[in-house]
Amino acid sequence: MSTTPQPTTIKHAPGSQPWIQEILSPEVLVFLKELHENFEHSRQKLLESRLAVQQRMDSGVKFEFPERTAHVRSAEWKISPIPDCLRDRRLELLVLPNEESLKAGTTSKAPVLIADFEDGISPTWANLLNGHRALCQWVTHSSAGNNHSVLMIRPRAMHCDESHVTVNNELLSASLFDFGLYFFHNAHQLVEQGQGPFFYLSKLEHYREARWWNDIFIFAQNYFGLDCGTIKATVTVETMPAAFQLDEMLYELRDHSSGLSCGKQNYLFSFIKHFGTKAGYMLPDRDTLSFQCPFLECYAQQIVYVAHRRGGQAIGVTSNELPNGKNEALSDGIMETVIKGKMDEQTQGFDGSRVAHPQLVDPILRHWNSAKPETNNERPLNVQHIGVNQLLSVSRGDITERQIRQHIHVCLFYLASWLSGAGTIEIMQKVEDKTGAELARAQLWQWKQCKARLADGQVFDLALFNNLFDEESMKVRSMLSAKPEVNKYLATASELLLHLVHEKSQTSFITDLAYPLLVNRN
Helix, strand or coil, X not given: CCCCCCCCEECCCCCCCHHHHHHCCHHHHHHHHHHHHHHHHHHHHHHHHHHHHHHHHHCCCCCCCCHHHHHHHHCCCCCCCCCHHHCCCCEEEEECCCHHHHHHHHHHCCCEEEEECCCCCCCCHHHHHHHHHHHHHHHHHHHCCCCCCEEEEECCCCCCEEEEEEECCEEEEHHHHHHHHHHHHHHHHXXXXXXCCEEEECCCCCHHHHHXXXXXXXXXXXXXXXXXXXXXXXXXXXCCXXXXXXXXXXXXXXXXEEEEEECHHHHHHHHHXXXXXXXXXXXXXXXXXXXXXXXXXXXXXXXXHHHHHCCCEEEEEEECXXXXXXXXXXXXXXXXXXXXXXXXXXXXXXXXXXXXCHHHHHHHHHHHHHHCCCCCCCCCCCCCCCCHHHXXXXXXXXXXXXXXXXXXXXXXXXXXXXXXXCCCEEECCEEECHHHHHHHHHXXXXXXXXXXXXXXXXXXXXXXXXXXXXXXXXXXXXXXHHCHHHHXXXXXXXXXXXXHHHCCCCCCCHHHHHHHHXXXXX
16 A cells, blocks of 8 residues: 655654744745755655765775766866855855854854754754744845854754754755755845855765765755855865765855865774775874875865866865963963964965854964965966875874873764763863764774784774773763763763774764664664
8 A cells, every 4th residue: 555645744843833834834944845855855865876986995996087078177167256245265164053143143244154964063953943933034144244253054964964853754855954944044145135045065086976965966956946056055065976076066056156165083083994904005193194194285285176177176184272361371372273273275276264163263264364365365377187096005104092092082072062961071181073973983993803903012902992982981980070961861872982982894974873872872
């Protein structure tokens, strides 16, 4: 007996306040239904293709620049012009999609704010709805001339589902939910303000995925009677496959692209995800992996070169260091390190960079402006070919017990916080979000699987991991004793991390296991 398709269904809505009814109005649900019916089938096909690519990698097939798109890379073409309001991207501040974080971002005077649904928040139903309410309020506030920053939205990646919304008995894509709500409520108002609906696209692995997003943009603009090209999107290069298809992605998005950006931590996570335990691909301590490493320097150079050749912007990495207000010497050292890194990015040709804390905005802007006061740092192209081997030649370095302890500590603290509803934490003088936790658990998995030899001569095997895990989990439990709302999820976080490190084959994303627990938590 066939099941009759059902309309868009909302589950577990937190109350019936008027603002919730407005955020999830019947008209909004119709739009989400249209997005789902037009793009869900192709999304599933693209996700199936990802599995096929990984299977080929596991069988020994190597990364390469696609031969079938060589004509796209060799031809001379440009993306559509970037609007004036989006040309000043000297410094972008990651903010949470909530009222407090948006207010702090606005006060910081960062030229661009990025509201991060992908890595910045724990996607509880309440967090999502409150986040979209805060964004609507921010845009309305901007119409009165009170905000001077440009707002960009980073929807959740295309592999994620939104478990609270079903269409025709199928879960709605989290990408379509985040994009659809923001676009429906704010697109026209942003255009009237002389800005527009601007986005960051996360974790793309193939140019066909960029085409999927481009088709969504065209559909949405037509749906609301907006000109083609009203939407602009920056692709964050944070997967290994994407690094070999930069031209192709910009080409697919050429009417809607604003350029490329670096996503170093996710890129390194993807490196481990795709190469696993293969000989020659074991990464050293996370803290040693800077743009001074040759393979990461080539990654950065490729982004700058392709973005500028195609008329786009190139944005650097996110600095997640946290100033210390109680220790002036420590804070000065942190600021010195961050500023040096940003000036190095400017020297490499980036048009701007990103930070994760508002206190970093003013000092970095002052140094950036003193070195290059123009709002756009595009330079003559330094034409050079980055080859496959240059992108894949891993830098050697130490693996230390200190880094292992930090990884365990961060993972436990973060996972417990995420399950409690907090998607960003401040720990060890850093602002950690999902990207840090993903890379940390992936490195723990890779090192244990490979029985890595540490700098002090120890072998990182199961016994050593278990000893260090027990010691660090006790420290985290002690730290969380004053936070019972987080501490109650520590046991679940411990089980998750143990599973992720001990499993023979890596789970693709932490959220594959953690999201069902979040949705069904008590």
